[in-house]
Each structure stands twice: as C-alpha cells, then as structure tokens.
Amino acid sequence: MLVFESAEDLLxxxxxxxxxxxxxLIDQERINRFADATGDHQWIHTDVSRAEGGPFGATIAHGYLTLSLIPALASQNYRISGARMGINYGLNKVRxxxxxxxxxxxRGRSELLSAEALAGGAAQVVWRTTIEIEGADRPACVAESVSRHHF
Known part of the structure; x- marks a missing residue:
C-alpha cells in the first residue's frame, strides 16, 4: 500500500x-441496507422474485451503492498520512x-490522475477509481473524484 505523507508526495x-x-461480495443484505439508507427501493434492487424475470435476471446494486464503495476499496490501495484534514471536493465524471x-x-483499481499544489502546503488531487466485476469484461463504474488534503 502506498502512503502519502505530504503534498509533494501526491504531486x-x-x-x-x-x-x-x-x-x-455484493450480497442482497448490502443492497437492502443501502435501499433503506437512501429510500431507493426500486424493484430491480430489492424485489428478488420480480428481478429474476427482469432485464438483468437478478437484483442489481444501486449505481450509487457501487460509487459509495470507493472509500473502502481505495483505502486498501493507498493512505494519506500526516494531513491535518482531507475533504471530498467533488466528482468530475462518473459512469x-x-x-x-x-x-x-x-474490487477497486485506484489511479492518481493529477495533483496540484494549493496555498499553505495543501494539494488538490484527481483520482480515478475503476470498480471491476470479477469475471466481467467491462467495469461496473469508472469515477473521477476530486479531494483536497491540507498538510
């Protein structure tokens, strides 16, 4: 795992x-908990019987559930140490x-696309996370997220 200890490391x-x-593993319990947390109980996510006859042949995870896994998956790939504060600044692109x-x-594949120095020893970073599905040719999600880290 990579550890970034300064803005210079990120740059x-x-x-x-x-x-x-x-x-x-994305199981039905995780999908149901996400539906409860967000109020999104669309049948393609939560109605197992109906979804079996639907376009995907089974229930599917919410897109935003997949997106929300980025922090947990990325934390296995890199860590930012020594920052006073880190904040999510937004998303450039999500598919x-x-x-x-x-x-x-x-699983999550992490890339550091770019980093820019900010005043006071901070850095703004653009990350790309690709959420891959085991055995699938195409990923579930590709997201470019932006964060700021103050050292």
Whole structure:
C-alpha cells in the first residue's frame, strides 16, 4: 500500500496506478441496507422474485451503492498520512457501465490522475477509481473524484 505523507508526495505520484483492492461480495443484505439508507427501493434492487424475470435476471446494486464503495476499496490501495484534514471536493465524471448483479464480487483499481499544489502546503488531487466485476469484461463504474488534503 502506498502512503502519502505530504503534498509533494501526491504531486510526484501524478499519473500513477496505486493498486487494486481485494474482492468484495455484493450480497442482497448490502443492497437492502443501502435501499433503506437512501429510500431507493426500486424493484430491480430489492424485489428478488420480480428481478429474476427482469432485464438483468437478478437484483442489481444501486449505481450509487457501487460509487459509495470507493472509500473502502481505495483505502486498501493507498493512505494519506500526516494531513491535518482531507475533504471530498467533488466528482468530475462518473459512469455506471455494467450493472452489478447480486452475488457478484467487485474490487477497486485506484489511479492518481493529477495533483496540484494549493496555498499553505495543501494539494488538490484527481483520482480515478475503476470498480471491476470479477469475471466481467467491462467495469461496473469508472469515477473521477476530486479531494483536497491540507498538510
């Protein structure tokens, strides 16, 4: 796992692949808990019987559930140490490419696309996370997220 201890560390890693996480099982319990947390109980996510006859042949994870896994998956690939504060600054681009069927395993591939020095020893970083599905040719999600880290 890579550890970034300063803005300079982040700047020097621009354009680098940082690692790939372990596989994570997406089960119906996780999908249901996410539906409860967000109020999104659309049948393609929560109605197992109806979804079996639907377009995906099973329930699928919410796209935003897949997106929300980025912090947990990325934390296996890199860590930022020594920062006084880190904040999510936004998202540049998110694409949900392939549905994640219940029972699938996913993992996160992390890249540091760019880093820019900010005043006071801070850095703004653009990360790309690709959420891969075990055995699938195409990823579930590709997201470019932006964060700021104050050292």
């Amino acid at each position: 020097s890693a621009s354009g680098s692949e940082l690692g790939v996480s372990d596989w994570l 949900f490419i392939t549905p994640v069927r219940v029972g699938s395993r996913v």
